[in-house]
Amino acid sequence: MIIQTVKEASVLVVSVSGRMDAVTAPEYEKKFEELISNGGNDFVIDLGQLEYISSAGLRALLSTSRRIKDNKGSIHLANIIGNVKEVFDMSGFGSIFPVHGSVDEALKIITG
Amino acid sequence: MIKIENLSKNFGSLSVLKDISVEIKEGEVISIIGPSGSGKSTLLRCINLLDRPTGGTISIKGVNILDPRTDVAKVRQKMNMVFQAFNLFAHLSVIDNLALAPMKLLGKNREDAERKAHELLKLIGLAEKYNSYPDELSGGQKQRVAIARCLAMDPEIILFDEPTSALDPTMISEVLSVIRRLAKEGLTMLIVTHEMDFAKDVSSRVLYLDEGNIYEQGTPQELFGNPQKEKTKAFIKRQQSFYQQVSSPDYDLYSLIAEVESFCNRHMVNLKSRQDIILLIEEMLQLYRQSSLSFPLDMTVNYGEKTEMLELLFEAPPGSLNPLQLKGEDNAPGLSIIANLLQNHEYNSSESRNRLSLYLKKPQ
Numbered sequence: 001m002i003i004q005t006v007k008e009a010s011v012l013v014v015s016v017s018g019r020m021d022a023v024t025a026p027e028y029e030k031k032f033e034e035l036i037s038n039g040g041n042d043f044v045i046d047l048g049q050l051e052y053i054s055s056a057g058l059r060a061l062l063s064t065s066r067r068i069k070d071n072k073g074s075i076h077l078a079n080i081i082g083n084v085k086e087v088f089d090m091s092g093f094g095s096i097f098p099v100h101g102s103v104d105e106a107l108k109i110i111t112g
Numbered sequence: 113m114i115k116i117e118n119l120s121k122n123f124g125s126l127s128v129l130k131d132i133s134v135e136i137k138e139g140e141v142i143s144i145i146g147p148s149g150s151g152k153s154t155l156l157r158c159i160n161l162l163d164r165p166t167g168g169t170i171s172i173k174g175v176n177i178l179d180p181r182t183d184v185a186k187v188r189q190k191m192n193m194v195f196q197a198f199n200l201f202a203h204l205s206v207i208d209n210l211a212l213a214p215m216k217l218l219g220k221n222r223e224d225a226e227r228k229a230h231e232l233l234k235l236i237g238l239a240e241k242y243n244s245y246p247d248e249l250s251g252g253q254k255q256r257v258a259i260a261r262c263l264a265m266d267p268e269i270i271l272f273d274e275p276t277s278a279l280d281p282t283m284i285s286e287v288l289s290v291i292r293r294l295a296k297e298g299l300t301m302l303i304v305t306h307e308m309d310f311a312k313d314v315s316s317r318v319l320y321l322d323e324g325n326i327y328e329q330g331t332p333q334e335l336f337g338n339p340q341k342e343k344t345k346a347f348i349k350r351q352q353s354f355y356q357q358v359s360s361p362d363y364d365l366y367s368l369i370a371e372v373e374s375f376c377n378r379h380m381v382n383l384k385s386r387q388d389i390i391l392l393i394e395e396m397l398q399l400y401r402q403s404s405l406s407f408p409l410d411m412t413v414n415y416g417e418k419t420e421m422l423e424l425l426f427e428a429p430p431g432s433l434n435p436l437q438l439k440g441e442d443n444a445p446g447l448s449i450i451a452n453l454l455q456n457h458e459y460n461s462s463e464s465r466n467r468l469s470l471y472l473k474k475p476q
Contacts, residue, residue, distance in 0.1 A: 022398055023365055052387075054394045055446035083387055090452035091445040 003031050011042045011110050013103055017049030020057025028057070032064040041073035044106040048079030053087050065097065074098075076106040113138040113300050114159065114269065119168035120324075121154055128154045130324035132168070136302070138268075141295045143311035143332075144304045146321035147347060152304040155321070156271045159302070160193050172269070189217060192267040196274045198254040200246040206233065206257050207242040210264045218265065225264070232260040236290050252283030256290050263294075270294070272303040288314075308348070308418070312336045320344045349416035352379045358409040361401035365394060372413060379415050381422065384475035389413060389422050392453050392472065395446045396426065399435035402443075406432040422472040427465045434459050434468065 001024040004015045012035060020028060035043075045061070047053075065075045078100045080088055088094040100106040114136040121129040129151045136142055144152045157163040159170060161177060161184055170177050177187050200209050210229035214220040220228075233239045236256040246254055255275055262270055272291065276284040288310050295301060295314050305311050311318055311332065318335040320328045320343075328335065328344045339345045346353075354375035356368060369390055376386040393411070400406040410427040436447065436457065455473045460466070 021365065021394055052391075054391055054398075055449055056394070056398060058445045059442065087391070087449060090449045092448060093445065 001027060003028065005035065008044075008107055009111055011044055011107055012040045013044045013046060013107075015046040015049060017051070019052040020050060020060065021052060021054045022056040025056040025060035028060045029064060032067065036067060036071060036073075041068070041071060042110050043068060043073070043075045044100075044103055044110070045075065045077050046079050046103050047077060047084055048081060050084050053084050055087075055091060058087070058091055058093050061093070062096065074110060076100055076110060078103045078106045113140070113173060114302075115169075115171040116159070117169045119155070119158060119170065120166045121151075121158055121163060122166045128324055129158065129165070132324075132326055134319065134326060134329070136300065138300055139298045140316045141299075141301045141314055142303065143315040143318045144302060144321060145306070145308065145311055145318060145347070146327070150321040151324045152321050153273050156193065156273050156302060156304055160188065160191060160271055162193075185217070189265060190267060191269040191271065192262040192265050193271040193273060194255070194258050194262050194275050196278045198246070198251075198258045198278070200254055200258060200261070202246050204245075205242070206238070206244050206246070206249075209246070209257060210261050213261070214264050228264055229260070232263050233257075235263075235293070236260050237286075250283060251279045252286045255279065255283075255287045259287070259290055259294075267299075269300045269302070272301065272305070274304050274306065276305070276307060308336070320347065322347075346414075348418070349421070350418045352415045352417060354413040354415075356411050358397065358400075358407065358411055360407050361404060363397065363401075365397070368393065368397075375413060376415075379417060381415055382420070382475060385420070385422050385472060388453050388472055388475075389424060392424055392450060392470065395450050395453075396424065396435060396470070398446055399438055399443065400426070400428065400432075402435075402438065403433055405429065406435070420474060424470045424472070426468045426470075428468075430461075430463055430466065432466050434461070434466070436468070 001018040006013045068075045076098045080099055117133050119129055119132040146152055158165045172187055207229050211225035214225040233242055238256055276287050292314050315332050318332050319326050322343050328341045336348055339348050400409055406428045412425040414423040455471045458469045
């Protein structure tokens with residue numbers, strides 16, 4: 001799994017590629033702990049390059065989302081496609097997060 | 113018509129046929145199926161006395177053909193065999209290949225033998241090839257001539273030893289259609305074949321041989337539609353299996369996935385099913401790892417090449433829980449994914465193993 005971050009105004013765009021599974025999910029959570037500790041508050045998670053996600057990955061998304069919300073921040077997901085979308089649909093996670101077709105769309109919503 | 117009792121055949125220390133007993137009635141069309149090396153061809157060769165059985169008895173119309181006083185040549189006139197490799201006489205024309213044995217063995221004159229040969233060539237759709245030589249024929253045509261040569265002897269029984277296995281796929285159907293036609297005419301036939309659809313369609317009864325025994329037999333509807341025994345089921349579905357023991361909750365997920373992907377590649381499992389089985393394995397192992405009582409855990413992936421069905425089978429030690437019964441918020445997404453991936457599942461708990469079979473949905 002590769003995680004890259006870009007700051008767009010006050011929003012952190014986090015792109016995740018590769019696999020989010022039982023092995024890599026802890027890396028994702030650790031990275032978010034770091035980003036939150038460094039003052040990150042509003043996030044767009046770009047999953048367009050993610051090849052695979054399991055429930056371990058979904059749980060990691062959920063736990064970081066809770067952390068962010070506890071900090072009065074926000075988290076939006078973008079570019080959920082292919083296999084990853086199927087897993088979101090199967091698990092019902094698509095309705096838990098605000099989901100957008102693109103990063104730009106998500107940024108517009110956050111920044112008003 | 114044919115009664116076989118306790119037939120055995122050894123080649124040195126190798127026991128190829130162990131204890132075969134079967135009775136075949138006049139007009140029956142029997143397909144003999146089973147894995148390579150199960151003794152199918154040896155059984156035919158024993159019936160035709162090309163191989164001498166080690167033990168047991170074979171009676172044809174009440175005559176014990178293993179009795180040293182029996183006239184074997186006379187028995188063989190009633191019973192003829194079609195081989196994989198055609199075995200035509202290369203130096204004789206098609207018509208001479210057909211006429212030779214009736215003249216030599218049945219005492220027919222050339223005119224009668226050739227008249228009959230022409231009739232048979234019409235029957236198999238090769239009337240215009242009477243003057244050709246075997247080398248001028250395709251594989252399918254050669255095999256059809258070999259069948260006609262067999263019929264030229266007016267046999268009551270025909271034994272077919274994998275009659276299409278030496279043929280290109282394009283030529284198989286022309287040979288099978290000739291055999292189908294003979295089946296309708298009431299000849300007693302024993303056919304060793306790997307063509308399952310043909311066996312299903314043409315036979316009155318199917319014998320499934322495994323390790324030198326008749327492991328299961330029945331009508332095509334019974335054997336292909338509802339096989340009762342494990343090996344028959346696996347064979348009919350052309351089932352391929354991958355087995356791995358997961359020894360502890362600290363398993364190496366990526367190594368396991370690599371093995372399953374390699375298995376799927378080898379058997380050309382479609383991409384969607386591959387993705388689904390890998391997701392299912394991860395989700396299931398996440399559930400199993402919540403209890404150390406689940407390990408060592410035996411995991412088998414079964415793929416039916418015929419049905420394109422994937423089964424994931426887990427066998428856990430006694431005392432382990434059914435992971436699909438686990439509760440809790442953390443397990444909910446995994447359980448929901450699993451429920452969506454599956455067509456159905458079966459759980460059996462016994463004193464020795466807890467067995468969970470999961471059948472993946474076929475992709476749309």
